[in-house]
Amino acid sequence: MKTQTPILLTTFFVSLVLMLTGCSPAPDDTEQPVTEPQAQADLVLTGGTVISVDDEIGQAEAVAIRDGRILAVGSAAEIELMIGNDTEVIDLAGRTLIPGFIEGHGHFLGLGNARMILDLRPATSFDEIVEQVAEAVADAEPGTWILGRGWHQERWDPAPEVAFDGVPPHHALSEVSPDNPVLLTHASGHASFANAAALAAAGIDADTEDPEGGVIVRDDEGQPTGFLRQAAQLAVRRAHGEAEQAMSDEERQALFERQVELAGTEALAHGVTSFHDQGSSFSDIDGFRRLAEQGNLPVRLHVAVRGESNADMDRKLPDYRMVGHGGHFLTVRAIKRQIDGALGTHGAWLLEPYSDKPDTAGLPQTPVDDLRETAEIALRHGFQLNTHAIGDRGNRETLDLYEALFAEHDETDLRWRIEHAQNLHPDEVPRFAELGVIASMQGIHATSDGPWVPQRLGTERARERAYVWRSLLDAGATICNGTDVPVEPISPIASYHASVTRLMDHGEYFFPEQSMNRMEALKSYTIDCARAVFDEDLLGSITPGKLADLVVLDRNILTIDDDELAATEVDMTLLGGQVVHVRE
Numbered sequence: 031m032k033t034q035t036p037i038l039l040t041t042f043f044v045s046l047v048l049m050l051t052g053c054s055p056a057p058d059d060t061e062q063p064v065t066e067p068q069a070q071a072d073l074v075l076t077g078g079t080v081i082s083v084d085d086e087i088g089q090a091e092a093v094a095i096r097d098g099r100i101l102a103v104g105s106a107a108e109i110e111l112m113i114g115n116d117t118e119v120i121d122l123a124g125r126t127l128i129p130g131f132i133e134g135h136g137h138f139l140g141l142g143n144a145r146m147i148l149d150l151r152p153a154t155s156f157d158e159i160v161e162q163v164a165e166a167v168a169d170a171e172p173g174t175w176i177l178g179r180g181w182h183q184e185r186w187d188p189a190p191e192v193a194f195d196g197v198p199p200h201h202a203l204s205e206v207s208p209d210n211p212v213l214l215t216h217a218s219g220h221a222s223f224a225n226a227a228a229l230a231a232a233g234i235d236a237d238t239e240d241p242e243g244g245v246i247v248r249d250d251e252g253q254p255t256g257f258l259r260q261a262a263q264l265a266v267r268r269a270h271g272e273a274e275q276a277m278s279d280e281e282r283q284a285l286f287e288r289q290v291e292l293a294g295t296e297a298l299a300h301g302v303t304s305f306h307d308q309g310s311s312f313s314d315i316d317g318f319r320r321l322a323e324q325g326n327l328p329v330r331l332h333v334a335v336r337g338e339s340n341a342d343m344d345r346k347l348p349d350y351r352m353v354g355h356g357g358h359f360l361t362v363r364a365i366k367r368q369i370d371g372a373l374g375t376h377g378a379w380l381l382e383p384y385s386d387k388p389d390t391a392g393l394p395q396t397p398v399d400d401l402r403e404t405a406e407i408a409l410r411h412g413f414q415l416n417t418h419a420i421g422d423r424g425n426r427e428t429l430d431l432y433e434a435l436f437a438e439h440d441e442t443d444l445r446w447r448i449e450h451a452q453n454l455h456p457d458e459v460p461r462f463a464e465l466g467v468i469a470s471m472q473g474i475h476a477t478s479d480g481p482w483v484p485q486r487l488g489t490e491r492a493r494e495r496a497y498v499w500r501s502l503l504d505a506g507a508t509i510c511n512g513t514d515v516p517v518e519p520i521s522p523i524a525s526y527h528a529s530v531t532r533l534m535d536h537g538e539y540f541f542p543e544q545s546m547n548r549m550e551a552l553k554s555y556t557i558d559c560a561r562a563v564f565d566e567d568l569l570g571s572i573t574p575g576k577l578a579d580l581v582v583l584d585r586n587i588l589t590i591d592d593d594e595l596a597a598t599e600v601d602m603t604l605l606g607g608q609v610v611h612v613r614e
């Protein structure tokens with residue numbers, strides 16, 4: 031492996047030694063060990079390819095960390111000088127080290143909530159489902175509901191011996207979850223399975239008549255088996271809804287903390303060390319603040335305020351503005367709004383009508399005047415405005431509004447954002463760079479939406495305007511990548527793969543001329559997302575002085591073939607210099 035040591039780094043290293051030893055310049059003898067304890071690293075990662083994502087540093091072989099920050103980056107020999115008696119050393123063994131991924135647009139509690147619902151799609155037997163529920167029960171407080179979705183009796187092989195309508199009775203399930211109501215939704219959504227506790231909560235027993243439009247499946251004795259078809263599910267769903275309403279403050283807090291923990295575990299397992307949450311209510315931000323102050327936030331959160339009225343925001347934003355709170359774990363300095371809907375539902379606001387629905391061009395979801403009032407509030411309180419805009423009209427209106435407000439304001443570096451920016455008229459493309467507006471775009475959306483986008487827009491309009499990363503980058507815009515999790519899985523690798531290939535699941539490419547190159551895509555997931563929250567001096571590259579948020583990948587995503595990218599594994603995640611995830 032070829033390693034270059036840029037001048038800046040060498041200068042940094044020498045001045046560090048000078049600074050710490052306080053003596054005259056060391057002789058030109060790089061073999062001389064640095065013995066001063068202050069110069070020692072807490073942790074060294076060495077023997078791999080370090081992709082710093084810092085243009086001045088380029089690539090290196092090793093990184094030294096102290097007090098949670100990057101101490102130095104350089105060749106293995108240079109960094110070896112910082113290894114002392116108390117230094118922990120991790121051998122990268124040829125693997126690749128990159129800055130922690132930054133998820134630019136996700137829903138943190140939504141991710142946690144999605145993880146609380148068991149994914150039953152992979153189950154190939156009823157017994158497996160019972161096992162999954164048993165594991166969930168072990169982590170759950172008695173009385174809390176266990177939810178699952180996606181099971182299908184056609185996937186069970188062999189078919190259960192004792193079954194009614196193809197599904198076994200609830201007894202095995204009820205045995206592992208005597209105190210927790212269980213509600214498992216069928217893959218079709220048209221049926222559910224309930225255990226004894228859930229049936230009891232819904233008041234369903236042998237005497238209950240089938241509701242209109244539904245069937246309570248029964249065994250030979252007439253007892254409900256737990257399998258509920260169509261409208262028969264509703265009583266159990268209602269019981270679950272009532273239980274949620276009746277939660278105590280403590281239960282609500284426990285649920286919140288569980289969601290945070292699950293979302294954090296999922297993020298770190300995918301190498302995501304910072305997460306832009308788009309967004310949360312004041313009361314959820316209270317919860318994040320409490321956890322940040324206890325040192326219990328699992329990843330660094332940049333939270334946008336969402337779902338609050340203009341009047342409430344104008345009053346409360348000063349109390350909620352936080353930058354790097356709790357040791358750089360919580361920043362609240364943005365507002366999330368939404369000007370239009372989604373392309374899939376013909377809700378995105380277009381300049382011309384939909385190709386497959388010519389009677390509509392979509393509609394604004396938020397009146398522009400209302401959005402303007404929010405924008406003024408954002409300016410008044412020093413907040414960024416992150417506006418969801420998908421259609422080309424929605425994007426034009428948002429940029430017009432931003433431009434008008436920026437013109438009235440002295441501050442020029444506001445970094446307001448457009449979330450998604452999926453369809454852009456060519457006139458809008460240069461405006462992102464000109465206005466300094468961040469394009470917060472999700473690589474994975476292009477390939478998951480790609481198969482049907484040309485129906486909505488027509489092929490030519492899709493080619494010209496849909497997910498135009500190449501055009502934006504060439505025009506000098508900053509793109510911050512992400513997944514919109516839980517809309518898409520949180521995997522940065524999948525979104526990176528989509529960003530550089532635009533390869534869709536069915537094997538075709540979605541206008542691949544708009545792809546990013548490998549380094550652009552990596553920057554869009556690291557330093558450019560750091561810039562999108564004013565944290566480029568703290569996050570997003572492996573640069574001395576920055577927080578040591580790092581990811582070890584099992585292969586080099588800058589150099590491997592396209593068809594190897596999707597299989598890239600996150601081997602290890604470090605947050606503030608601490609190993610917080612290791613792949614099993």
Ligand SMILES: [Zn+2]
Pocket residue numbers: 135136137308514
């Ligand atoms: Zn979203």
